[in-house]
Amino acid sequence: MKSTHVIFLCLGSSIYHMELGNDTQISEFLLLGLSDVPELQPLLFGLFLSMYLITVCGNLLIILATISDSHLHTPMYFFLSNLSFADICFTSTTIPKMLVNIQTQSKVITYAGCITQMFFFILFAGLDICLLTMMAYDRYVAICHPLHYTVIMNPQICVLMILVSWVMSALHSLLHSLMASQLSFCTHVEIPQFFCELNPVVHLACSDTFLNDVVIYLTAMGIAGSSLIYVLYSYSKIVSSIRAISSAQGRYKAFSTCASHLSVVSLFYCTSLGVYLSSGATQSSLLSAAASVMYTVVTPMLNPFIYSLRNKDIKRALKPLSKEEK
Numbered sequence: 001m002k003s004t005h006v007i008f009l010c011l012g013s014s015i016y017h018m019e020l021g022n023d024t025q026i027s028e029f030l031l032l033g034l035s036d037v038p039e040l041q042p043l044l045f046g047l048f049l050s051m052y053l054i055t056v057c058g059n060l061l062i063i064l065a066t067i068s069d070s071h072l073h074t075p076m077y078f079f080l081s082n083l084s085f086a087d088i089c090f091t092s093t094t095i096p097k098m099l100v101n102i103q104t105q106s107k108v109i110t111y112a113g114c115i116t117q118m119f120f121f122i123l124f125a126g127l128d129i130c131l132l133t134m135m136a137y138d139r140y141v142a143i144c145h146p147l148h149y150t151v152i153m154n155p156q157i158c159v160l161m162i163l164v165s166w167v168m169s170a171l172h173s174l175l176h177s178l179m180a181s182q183l184s185f186c187t188h189v190e191i192p193q194f195f196c197e198l199n200p201v202v203h204l205a206c207s208d209t210f211l212n213d214v215v216i217y218l219t220a221m222g223i224a225g226s227s228l229i230y231v232l233y234s235y236s237k238i239v240s241s242i243r244a245i246s247s248a249q250g251r252y253k254a255f256s257t258c259a260s261h262l263s264v265v266s267l268f269y270c271t272s273l274g275v276y277l278s279s280g281a282t283q284s285s286l287l288s289a290a291a292s293v294m295y296t297v298v299t300p301m302l303n304p305f306i307y308s309l310r311n312k313d314i315k316r317a318l319k320p321l322s323k324e325e326k
Contacts, residue, residue, distance in 0.1 A: 029114050029201075030107045030190045033098065034289055045102045051301050052095040058304030059084035061318060069317035075138050075153040080307055082162055083131040087300035090124035093117055094195035094296055101194075114196040119177040121296075122198060125272065126169035126223060132265055133227040134161055139261065140234040143254060144241045172219060179215060183207050193289055195296075228269045235262060264306055268299045 034044060066072045066081040097117065101107055109117070141152050176198055186206035193200050202212045235258055242254045272295045 026111055026185050026189055028108050028110050028189070029196065029204075031098075031101060031109055031194055031196070032107060032190055032192050033101065033194045034293070041102050041105075045099060048095055048102075048297065049099055051297050052091055052099070055091050055297070055301040055303075056088055059088045059300070062304055062307070062314070065314055065317035072314070072317055075155075075158050076135070076142070078158055079131055079135045079138060079162075083128065083135070083307075084303065086124050086127045086131060087303050089120070090128060091297060091300050093120040093124065098194045109196065114191075114201065115177055115181050117196045118180060118198060118201065119173050121195065122173035122176055123169050126172050127165055128268065129224055129227050130165035130169060132261075132268065133230060134165070135261065136231040136234045136265070139258070140238055143238050168223075172223065175215065176219070179212050183209065183212070193292060195292075197292060224269060224272060228265070231262075231265055231269075261307075264299060264302065267302075268295050 035041075062084040063081045066077045094117070097109065097113075101109075138153060142149050145152065180198065180201055183202065183205035184207035185204060189204060191197070191200050191204065198216065202209050202216070205212075238254070238258060242251055242258075245251045245254065272291075
């Protein structure tokens, strides 16, 4: 009897592991989106489609303006055009899929599609962080060390900074995507988001996610946290330098530039860090989704207005483009 009992235990254990192994080969996830109310779906579709088109068109105009006008071939506008490109790609990783799901009344995203979306989302989010940091450094050098600006921010250095940002962001994204792909997922595959965000996906796993959580926290603090600290430090130096400017008009112009950049930095960093550092992600899914909308959709859409449409140089560069369209 004992031997028979042992055999049944072994067979049961084998079947359990086979079933668990089959559970890891899930073919799709379900994106719950922002609302399940049918009456709200057309409103959400129209709202997010409009925001996406504004984001793409506005940022494309920035890129075209900086390319066409030789007066804008400076480090500040070079970083700005790269930020616009990153913002277009950033929103394009999430919003089109969300619009397709609303239109087809489907919440499905394939497993491979989810991991791929996660990779590109983290890639362009990291690139945004790097570019915002570089733009703060550019303003710091321009205001605090104006005599050395052309030497420090030469074209070779600017291109190198962009390349390093791409490599760092790609490695960071690859790390999280590979770690997420190694997790085991059971029957519960509903993501309380409108896209495959890292934190919700990781917390759906039925295997141990301790290492994933540690890496998420460390990279969030190491990349986004340190970048935010540097931005705040650089702007504290900028404010000290601006206060020493004798011209009231010069002080106003410098303060206006700082306020615009800091508003976008605060919006992006606070919402993104809030999502990734919130310990109760599953208990505050609605709040997390709202914060995600702020830094994935609203911030990239506001980029053309805050950085460019109030800028006289950009307006001058856009005039020939508007005449050509007419």
